[in-house]
Amino acid sequence: MTTLQIADEVATALAENRPVVALESTILSHGLPAPRNLTVAARLEKVVREAGAVPATIAVLDGVPRVGLSSSELDRVCTAGDLVKLSLRDLGPAYALGRSGATTVASTTALAHQAGIRVFGTGGLGGVHRGARETWDVSADLDVVATTPVLIVCSGVKSILDMGATLEVFETRSVPVVGYRTSRFPAFYRRESEFDLSWRVETPAEAAAVFAAGGRGMLLANPIPAAYEMDADLHDRLLAEGLRKLVDQDVRGKDVTPVLLEHFHTASEGVSLDANEELVVSNVSVAAAVAVALSGEQFQ
Amino acid sequence: MTTLQIADEVATALAENRPVVALESTILSHGLPAPRNLTVAARLEKVVREAGAVPATIAVLDGVPRVGLSSSELDRVCTAGDLVKLSLRDLGPAYALGRSGATTVASTTALAHQAGIRVFGTGGLGGVHRGARETWDVSADLDVVATTPVLIVCSGVKSILDMGATLEVFETRSVPVVGYRTSRFPAFYRRESEFDLSWRVETPAEAAAVFAAGGRGMLLANPIPAAYEMDADLHDRLLAEGLRKLVDQDVRGKDVTPVLLEHFHTASEGVSLDANEELVVSNVSVAAAVAVALSGEQFQ
Amino acid sequence: MTTLQIADEVATALAENRPVVALESTILSHGLPAPRNLTVAARLEKVVREAGAVPATIAVLDGVPRVGLSSSELDRVCTAGDLVKLSLRDLGPAYALGRSGATTVASTTALAHQAGIRVFGTGGLGGVHRGARETWDVSADLDVVATTPVLIVCSGVKSILDMGATLEVFETRSVPVVGYRTSRFPAFYRRESEFDLSWRVETPAEAAAVFAAGGRGMLLANPIPAAYEMDADLHDRLLAEGLRKLVDQDVRGKDVTPVLLEHFHTASEGVSLDANEELVVSNVSVAAAVAVALSGEQFQ
Numbered sequence: 001m002t003t004l005q006i007a008d009e010v011a012t013a014l015a016e017n018r019p020v021v022a023l024e025s026t027i028l029s030h031g032l033p034a035p036r037n038l039t040v041a042a043r044l045e046k047v048v049r050e051a052g053a054v055p056a057t058i059a060v061l062d063g064v065p066r067v068g069l070s071s072s073e074l075d076r077v078c079t080a081g082d083l084v085k086l087s088l089r090d091l092g093p094a095y096a097l098g099r100s101g102a103t104t105v106a107s108t109t110a111l112a113h114q115a116g117i118r119v120f121g122t123g124g125l126g127g128v129h130r131g132a133r134e135t136w137d138v139s140a141d142l143d144v145v146a147t148t149p150v151l152i153v154c155s156g157v158k159s160i161l162d163m164g165a166t167l168e169v170f171e172t173r174s175v176p177v178v179g180y181r182t183s184r185f186p187a188f189y190r191r192e193s194e195f196d197l198s199w200r201v202e203t204p205a206e207a208a209a210v211f212a213a214g215g216r217g218m219l220l221a222n223p224i225p226a227a228y229e230m231d232a233d234l235h236d237r238l239l240a241e242g243l244r245k246l247v248d249q250d251v252r253g254k255d256v257t258p259v260l261l262e263h264f265h266t267a268s269e270g271v272s273l274d275a276n277e278e279l280v281v282s283n284v285s286v287a288a289a290v291a292v293a294l295s296g297e298q299f300q
Numbered sequence: 301m302t303t304l305q306i307a308d309e310v311a312t313a314l315a316e317n318r319p320v321v322a323l324e325s326t327i328l329s330h331g332l333p334a335p336r337n338l339t340v341a342a343r344l345e346k347v348v349r350e351a352g353a354v355p356a357t358i359a360v361l362d363g364v365p366r367v368g369l370s371s372s373e374l375d376r377v378c379t380a381g382d383l384v385k386l387s388l389r390d391l392g393p394a395y396a397l398g399r400s401g402a403t404t405v406a407s408t409t410a411l412a413h414q415a416g417i418r419v420f421g422t423g424g425l426g427g428v429h430r431g432a433r434e435t436w437d438v439s440a441d442l443d444v445v446a447t448t449p450v451l452i453v454c455s456g457v458k459s460i461l462d463m464g465a466t467l468e469v470f471e472t473r474s475v476p477v478v479g480y481r482t483s484r485f486p487a488f489y490r491r492e493s494e495f496d497l498s499w500r501v502e503t504p505a506e507a508a509a510v511f512a513a514g515g516r517g518m519l520l521a522n523p524i525p526a527a528y529e530m531d532a533d534l535h536d537r538l539l540a541e542g543l544r545k546l547v548d549q550d551v552r553g554k555d556v557t558p559v560l561l562e563h564f565h566t567a568s569e570g571v572s573l574d575a576n577e578e579l580v581v582s583n584v585s586v587a588a589a590v591a592v593a594l595s596g597e598q599f600q
Numbered sequence: 601m602t603t604l605q606i607a608d609e610v611a612t613a614l615a616e617n618r619p620v621v622a623l624e625s626t627i628l629s630h631g632l633p634a635p636r637n638l639t640v641a642a643r644l645e646k647v648v649r650e651a652g653a654v655p656a657t658i659a660v661l662d663g664v665p666r667v668g669l670s671s672s673e674l675d676r677v678c679t680a681g682d683l684v685k686l687s688l689r690d691l692g693p694a695y696a697l698g699r700s701g702a703t704t705v706a707s708t709t710a711l712a713h714q715a716g717i718r719v720f721g722t723g724g725l726g727g728v729h730r731g732a733r734e735t736w737d738v739s740a741d742l743d744v745v746a747t748t749p750v751l752i753v754c755s756g757v758k759s760i761l762d763m764g765a766t767l768e769v770f771e772t773r774s775v776p777v778v779g780y781r782t783s784r785f786p787a788f789y790r791r792e793s794e795f796d797l798s799w800r801v802e803t804p805a806e807a808a809a810v811f812a813a814g815g816r817g818m819l820l821a822n823p824i825p826a827a828y829e830m831d832a833d834l835h836d837r838l839l840a841e842g843l844r845k846l847v848d849q850d851v852r853g854k855d856v857t858p859v860l861l862e863h864f865h866t867a868s869e870g871v872s873l874d875a876n877e878e879l880v881v882s883n884v885s886v887a888a889a890v891a892v893a894l895s896g897e898q899f900q
């Protein structure tokens with residue numbers, strides 16, 4: 001298996017059991033338009049540092065898996081325009097063929113674990129697609145979360161998905177889903193879905209304790225900050241329009257999420273873009289606090 | 301990962317390669333009413349001891365995972381009334397938050413393996429729920445059995461499930477299903493379903509040999525004792541009524557099995573309760589015999 | 601777990617890091633009629649040797665798992681007529697009960713990995729069966745490929761399957777599917793299906809590099825040699841007839857593939873038999889070349 005290139009700052013922190021937070025690159029290369037992605041990339045790293053942890057953005061550049069990017073590497077991820085989306089199964093080909101790409105939740109989780117990082121902050125996970133009874137389209141994120149002991153802070157799963165089915169798969173695959181100061185599963189742009197959670201924690205220390213005790217991959221579900229929650233009617237209208245667009249343009253597979261996000265961003269005149277940025281920042285901030293708690297002596 | 305509290309008697313037996321049988325606690329806390337659960341708990345431990353093995357009932361008490369319960373701990377599981385059902389993914393939260401709960405097939409299997417116990421006797425496994433094509437409701441038991449090298453003696457899967465679909469998942473996930481003195485998959489309250497098995501064994505020694513040779517989790521399917529088999533018409537009527545009740549009362553997820561069992565127990569005026577007790581006792585007795593065989597020198 | 605009997609030639613090659621190719625026995629015992637299977641068995645071993653690798657045909661004989669068969673053992677697999685098909689979950693029972701059987705893709709992959717063999721050449725994988733939304737019939741091959749680091753060279757999946765659903769499961773389970781000199785997923789008897797592949801390689805060395813870099817089980821999808829590709833109309837007619845036959849005769853599970861292949865072979869008057877032989881020979885030849893490349897110093 002290919003050896004990771006871990007940035008010095010990240011490697012030192014890991015060696016000294018200091019807190020590190022993994023960050024994905026797909027949100028930068030595919031999820032947000034330039035130049036906004038550049039400001040978000042900088043903001044995410046800043047939020048992690050301010051909490052006392054070290055950020056480790058992950059990407060594959062010229063066939064090399066990098067854990068922790070320099071500022072010029074971050075720029076490249078945000079502006080190069082030639083990065084493909086790399087899921088876990090794409091890593092071998094990308095390494096061997098010398099390709100560059102951004103890592104998804106699945107591949108970021110796997111590489112974080114390979115590097116020894118235990119906490120990852122992101123926006124929303126993939127899951128069971130609507131219509132998956134017919135198409136069998138289920139994200140690789142679920143399988144990776146079920147088999148990799150990394151704590152992922154997120155605002156639930158992407159809006160387009162079959163949320164109920166996705167939650168059932170988390171149960172089937174023994175993935176703990178724990179609410180961060182909530183007893184409801186969050187709905188990405190909205191703070192609450194209709195689905196209850198069995199477990200909730202109130203502090204980063206509690207989240208760290210749950211993860212350390214269980215020893216399994218888990219989701220810490222953190223709702224979007226109230227100030228940025230999308231209006232319910234707007235949300236439902238955008239979602240309905242976006243789903244219709246997917247059907248009309250026959251969009252499938254890897255292209256679904258970018259197309260849907262694009263519709264949300266355009267049709268909401270930037271409201272969803274603000275929401276998306278703020279929920280990721282909030283999740284990464286919680287992730288950093290959990291990583292700090294997890295670096296305490298009792299969890300070594 | 302949290303350290304198990306293994307009872308002295310169990311720990312000593314494991315250290316000396318003497319036979320141990322894992323027992324779940326959900327059947328005591330949720331599957332049988334008090335005070336019947338107390339007599340069943342005592343009877344199961346007695347059956348294991350008489351066969352020459354050590355019983356290890358598993359539960360989480362005040363956040364501590366216990367393998368092998370004292371008689372006051374067993375009492376607490378049977379009578380406290382405040383124990384929740386803990387599946388594998390609930391263990392981390394329960395440990396960290398100091399909660400008490402009964403372990404399901406999934407969590408008992410995982411904890412048995414963590415403790416070094418190779419045989420587990422229970423009633424029936426979870427599986428694919430009827431209507432799972434729509435609801436995606438599939439028990440975590442399947443995933444755990446497919447990935448954990450523990451031999452589980454059971455009378456098939458719970459009556460409410462889609463048995464055909466469940467058997468397909470066992471095949472897909474490479475879980476051996478071996479009949480104990482039967483070539484048909486048992487149907488919990490009934491000795492036979494319509495489904496044939498590819499493999500059967502006649503003795504505990506053969507079952508032990510199959511398990512040791514394969515090195516994978518497996519089901520040893522043991523039919524309910526003939527004297528306690530439920531009348532076919534009664535069984536079909538109770539099942540139809542119970543399924544209707546679930547729909548009428550909109551019962552789902554973790555609540556399904558208790559509600560259905562409750563209906564069986566009430567509407568059959570205790571016939572199903574006797575059946576349930578006797579099949580568990582029979583399975584645990586076979587489990588003990590297999591554990592004894594497995595402790596032979598050739599399997600160390 | 602049962603110890604493998606590895607033939608001296610295979611064991612020596614593995615110890616010296618020389619190339620070895622695993623071969624399955626189900627194609628010999630169930631996939632091809634005698635005496636054709638004898639000539640194919642000999643031809644496959646010859647192709648491997650000519651490429652500079654050692655063939656290791658795998659089967660279970662009298663309860664003993666054998667990796668690398670003597671010529672009399674190969675004869676027995678081809679002519680005995682009493683060998684059952686053994687999937688991964690059947691190995692424990694077969695070992696313990698002293699049975700003989702041919703290994704499927706799932707069990708061959710698992711045993712190859714247990715023996716330390718990294719490359720396996722075969723015809724086509726199992727996958728999601730047509731109608732699996734109702735029947736839940738999904739091959740164990742998928743689960744094994746997703747969890748076992750072996751490179752499998754094949755011409756896609758068996759014709760009878762739901763190819764689109766199968767490809768989705770490969771994605772969900774993070775199985776890389778890489779085209780060998782093709783950008784389309786091959787359709788067994790036909791060089792191309794309607795499905796695009798994300799990755800392709802042009803040489804055995806590239807395939808070896810992708811596998812070594814990724815460290816996961818992967819499929820190298822190699823189309824049938826053009827000279828033996830089945831005519832499209834004939835193929836579609838045979839498939840439609842075969843599927844109708846399965847329904848008419850209520851054929852299911854393990855019996856589906858043999859019945860379908862039998863129909864193809866009879867109704868095509870041997871055209872499909874030639875095609876099947878040639879695609880396997882081609883895949884095994886590519887597998888040998890990849891194994892040779894993988895034995896290079898850079899991959900040790």
Ligand SMILES: [Mn+2]
Nearest residue numbers: 137138139253
């Ligand atoms: Mn997909």
Ligand SMILES: [Mn+2]
Nearest residue numbers: 437438439553
């Ligand atoms: Mn469920």
Ligand SMILES: [Mn+2]
Nearest residue numbers: 737738739853
């Ligand atoms: Mn099947």
